[in-house]
Amino acid sequence: MKTTLLAALLVLSANSYADFSQKIIGSETDVQDKDFNRGNMERLHRGHNEIILTFDDGPTPGVTNKVLDILKENDVKATFFVIANNAKEQPALMKRILSEGHIVANHSLSHHALKDLSFFSWKKTVKKEILDAHAILAPYMKNGKNFYYRAPEGAWDNKFADLVNQDPVGRQYIGPILWDIGGSVTQNDAGQYTQAADWACWSKKITVEDCLAGYLNESKKNKGGVVLMHDLRPQSAEMLAKYIPALKEAGMNFKTLDDIDWDSRK
Ligand SMILES: [Zn+2]
Numbered sequence: 001m002k003t004t005l006l007a008a009l010l011v012l013s014a015n016s017y018a019d020f021s022q023k024i025i026g027s028e029t030d031v032q033d034k035d036f037n038r039g040n041m042e043r044l045h046r047g048h049n050e051i052i053l054t055f056d057d058g059p060t061p062g063v064t065n066k067v068l069d070i071l072k073e074n075d076v077k078a079t080f081f082v083i084a085n086n087a088k089e090q091p092a093l094m095k096r097i098l099s100e101g102h103i104v105a106n107h108s109l110s111h112h113a114l115k116d117l118s119f120f121s122w123k124k125t126v127k128k129e130i131l132d133a134h135a136i137l138a139p140y141m142k143n144g145k146n147f148y149y150r151a152p153e154g155a156w157d158n159k160f161a162d163l164v165n166q167d168p169v170g171r172q173y174i175g176p177i178l179w180d181i182g183g184s185v186t187q188n189d190a191g192q193y194t195q196a197a198d199w200a201c202w203s204k205k206i207t208v209e210d211c212l213a214g215y216l217n218e219s220k221k222n223k224g225g226v227v228l229m230h231d232l233r234p235q236s237a238e239m240l241a242k243y244i245p246a247l248k249e250a251g252m253n254f255k256t257l258d259d260i261d262w263d264s265r266k
Helices: 002-011 014-029 064-074 084-089 091-099 122-140 158-164 198-203 208-221 234-249
Strands: 050-056 079-082 103-106 193-195 224-230 253-255
Touching: 050 064, 064 091, 064 234, 079 084, 079 091, 084 091, 084 122, 091 103, 091 122, 103 122, 122 158, 193 208, 198 208, 198 224, 198 234, 208 224, 208 234, 224 234
Parallel strands: 050 079, 050 224, 050 253, 079 103
Antiparallel strands: none
16 A cells, blocks of 8 residues: 555656646546646647547538538548537537537637637626537537537637636536647648648638648648538538548548547646
């Protein structure tokens, strides 16, 4: 017993010991505690040759249904970070996402980026954008083990986490979730796309083939990870139809956010 305790203390740095104590205190009050936590944001799942597809900003009629067709044809499950106000207007698409086994996640009520908020109203805005969105999305969240939130424009402040964690539903969320692949467009000296971000590709008039090359190169370089795409423009669906087979050919396996070991990341 003593030897085990000593060994445990030896491997714990001062920092991780602090985390360890916090976890014990947390578990007394709430066993389902997941926490909004800045540590969840970066380098989510690289190095495993596993791809986790995520789609933001939908549901969009004419695009989300194409994305769903392609996922079905390829037998891949994804996570949809939907805007709750869009979800309210597209109940049929929401039901289809759920019935085809995908995970619905929270990408806010109105895509209001949580920055430059007033001292007097920030709490109200943060609660509205995350918790009011949850109330709308909850009926569609049955496929996931966890609730996930992704912040519009990645805008976040740790004080938001403290606020949302005061709410019993908010505490069950993991977030804000960033991504490993799909954050920006970069080219090497030879002009090849080494990374790409679909929304930026389409606004810069980059072709589907070049954008795809960027996504594929980043996927291979990172040996997999969480992929950010948007079900907003038809070009993203067109790219997805080629991206999935190319990833399979590169030896990647498809997983979902629920396959990440979140507890070990806290
Ligand atoms: Zn977004």
